[in-house]
Amino acid sequence: xxxxxxxxxxxxxxxxxxxxxxxxxxxxxxxxxxxxxxxxxxxxxxxxxxxxxxxxxxxxxxxxxxxxxxxxxxxxxxxxxxxxxxxxxxxxxxxxxxxxxxxxxxxxxxxxxxxxxxxxxxxxxxxxxxxxxxxxxxxxxxxxxx
Numbered sequence: 001x002x003x004x005x006x007x008x009x010x011x012x013x014x015x016x017x018x019x020x021x022x023x024x025x026x027x028x029x030x031x032x033x034x035x036x037x038x039x040x041x042x043x044x045x046x047x048x049x050x051x052x053x054x055x056x057x058x059x060x061x062x063x064x065x066x067x068x069x070x071x072x073x074x075x076x077x078x079x080x081x082x083x084x085x086x087x088x089x090x091x092x093x094x095x096x097x098x099x100x101x102x103x104x105x106x107x108x109x110x111x112x113x114x115x116x117x118x119x120x121x122x123x124x125x126x127x128x129x130x131x132x133x134x135x136x137x138x139x140x141x142x143x144x145x146x
Contacts, residue, residue: 018139023094026081026139027052033081035100035132037070050132057096057132058103067100071130074099079132092141096134103131 018026027033036045046067050059057079061067070077077100084091 013142013144015140015142018092018094018141020137023096023137023139024052024055026083026092026094027057030081030083033057033079035067036078036080037075039066055134057134059130059132061128061130063128065128067130068128071101071128074101077132079134089144090142092139094137094139096132096137098132098134098136100130100132103129 032047032049034045034047036043038044044066048059048061048067050057052058059067061071069075077098079096079098080093082091082093
């Protein structure tokens with residue numbers, strides 16, 4: 001139980017399913033997510049920094065990377081973003097399924113109009129911009145009451 005893990009007295013938690021609109025709002029305030037996919041060696045999960053743009057997730061990777069190879073195949077992946085407060089009073093998670101691909105014309109326009117530049121944390125070698133277009137989105141939040 002979360003309460004025991006953080007050493008507090010017992011409390012009630014409220015878990016709520018988030019609407020698609022709420023999920024997209026949360027994606028807009030976060031900056032790091034995880035892309036999960038099945039590879040020949042098993043399930044892989046790769047963290048990426050991203051920008052949410054009109055119901056697409058834009059990110060950069062290195063040419064030739066596993067994510068670049070997936071994009072060439074319009075690979076089916078999952079994308080997940082989550083958050084929890086340091087005191088564990090609030091937490092949320094958003095999960096999407098869809099395809100990762102190279103930018104199409106609309107994606108190129110979205111990338112050029114970003115308010116903050118899309119820079120990959122690993123460095124200058126990560127120059128290939130990709131997009132994740134979701135087919136479905138779900139999320140849930142948890143609020144703990146003392």
